[in-house]
Amino acid sequence: MSSPSSADGGRLGVALLGSTGSIGRQAVEVLERHADRFRVVALATGSNGAELEAQARRLHPAVAALADGDAPLDLPAGTTRAGGADALEAMATRDDVDLVVVGTAGVVSLRPVLAALRAGKVVATANKETLVAGGHLVMAEAGARAAERAIVHAGDPLASPLAWLRPIDSEHSAIWQCLVGEPRGAIARLVLTASGGPFLDATPDELAGVTPARALQHPTWTMGAKITIDSATLANKGLEVIEAHWLYDVGYDAIDVVVHPQSVVHSAVLFVDGSLKAQLGTPDMRLPIQYALTHPERLPSPATPPDLVAAGRLDFRAPDESRFPALRIARQAGRTGSRASAALIAADEVAVARFLDGTLDFPGISRLLEVAVTRFGEGADQAPDVDSLVALDREVRAAFATGPIGRPA
Numbered sequence: 001m002s003s004p005s006s007a008d009g010g011r012l013g014v015a016l017l018g019s020t021g022s023i024g025r026q027a028v029e030v031l032e033r034h035a036d037r038f039r040v041v042a043l044a045t046g047s048n049g050a051e052l053e054a055q056a057r058r059l060h061p062a063v064a065a066l067a068d069g070d071a072p073l074d075l076p077a078g079t080t081r082a083g084g085a086d087a088l089e090a091m092a093t094r095d096d097v098d099l100v101v102v103g104t105a106g107v108v109s110l111r112p113v114l115a116a117l118r119a120g121k122v123v124a125t126a127n128k129e130t131l132v133a134g135g136h137l138v139m140a141e142a143g144a145r146a147a148e149r150a151i152v153h154a155g156d157p158l159a160s161p162l163a164w165l166r167p168i169d170s171e172h173s174a175i176w177q178c179l180v181g182e183p184r185g186a187i188a189r190l191v192l193t194a195s196g197g198p199f200l201d202a203t204p205d206e207l208a209g210v211t212p213a214r215a216l217q218h219p220t221w222t223m224g225a226k227i228t229i230d231s232a233t234l235a236n237k238g239l240e241v242i243e244a245h246w247l248y249d250v251g252y253d254a255i256d257v258v259v260h261p262q263s264v265v266h267s268a269v270l271f272v273d274g275s276l277k278a279q280l281g282t283p284d285m286r287l288p289i290q291y292a293l294t295h296p297e298r299l300p301s302p303a304t305p306p307d308l309v310a311a312g313r314l315d316f317r318a319p320d321e322s323r324f325p326a327l328r329i330a331r332q333a334g335r336t337g338s339r340a341s342a343a344l345i346a347a348d349e350v351a352v353a354r355f356l357d358g359t360l361d362f363p364g365i366s367r368l369l370e371v372a373v374t375r376f377g378e379g380a381d382q383a384p385d386v387d388s389l390v391a392l393d394r395e396v397r398a399a400f401a402t403g404p405i406g407r408p409a
Helices: 022-033 049-057 088-090 107-118 128-131 135-151 170-179 203-206 225-234 235-248 286-296 326-336 338-358 362-376 386-400
Strands: 011-016 038-046 063-066 080-082 098-103 121-125 164-167 187-194 253-258 265-271 276-280
Touching: 011 022, 011 088, 011 107, 022 038, 022 049, 022 286, 038 049, 038 088, 049 063, 080 088, 080 187, 088 107, 098 107, 098 286, 107 121, 107 128, 107 135, 107 276, 107 338, 107 386, 121 286, 128 235, 128 338, 135 164, 135 235, 135 338, 164 170, 164 235, 164 286, 164 338, 170 187, 170 235, 170 276, 170 286, 187 235, 203 362, 225 235, 225 338, 225 362, 235 253, 235 326, 235 338, 235 362, 326 338, 326 362, 338 362, 338 386, 362 386
Parallel strands: 011 038, 011 098, 038 063, 063 080, 098 121, 121 164, 187 253
Antiparallel strands: 187 265, 265 276
């Protein structure tokens, strides 16, 4: 990891990719709260130019980028507008950047994440494509950086892949926190918790009639539309199973999913001695964002601590994969390999978008995922390079953007 500039008071330079989305906005809040430790050097977003302008006026970054290069952008003095196909990679590898926070969606984030790791930058990511499609590439780079630090000093906090590729998802942050100080060989199982979404007890007939408005009413979390729908189908949990496999180097047979409607237990680890260690917290993404930024330190957070007395009870149940088949489909894609999981996550983007615009029913999301994995996920090359992953992503999106989705072979 590059050293923070002494001229800037020793603050870490941060590049925030996806700054105007749900994760990005909450990351800005955390960064502002700890302005004595962090300086935002670069901001990037897709299309929300007005919010990007407002953030630039508050944070005064050196550079800002809007994916729509032709859209006007009124930036404050001292902030340069970046552009071009490699803008995200250039921002992530700047000399004055120490930490890259990835709140963007899509496989577009894979190149800047790999470039940042190769340049010796720590990456904190909420981007699922980074691991679901490119876990074999990303964790290899994180492992290489960790090995370099271990050669110098085995006790270095950065002598671990998870210190370089830091998860922001609440479930993966929970597992990460549970594993601090624990030997790799002590892990028996990982336990990912799922809220179950708004349709936990819905019948198949009720699921067939689900509207986007109802699906967006998550009972415990406030999130963006895409992840909220993924929570309702349990596709999100299937993607997290794949992420867990790569992050923690644990086989799929040792990764469980448990439905926990209260969303207080964010995930847990079962150890070989029978001990179960869990991380609890209120449903507030600012907590895992902050932990990814400040690890291994813990600092005061704006998140409200959990109140177990007020919670009253914590319920757990097994997921029903017959009513929510996306979890089964995702787990099988992960077992098949990275080509299959890349097809899965590209198809999920399309399926959720079609559900939200009314061209696909709620059960159709899972049907589309299964067809996509069957049609595009099989083959010998289950560890594709970046160019192949990007091409596959485009091919899957084009195949299912409109029209009937067919059935798996």
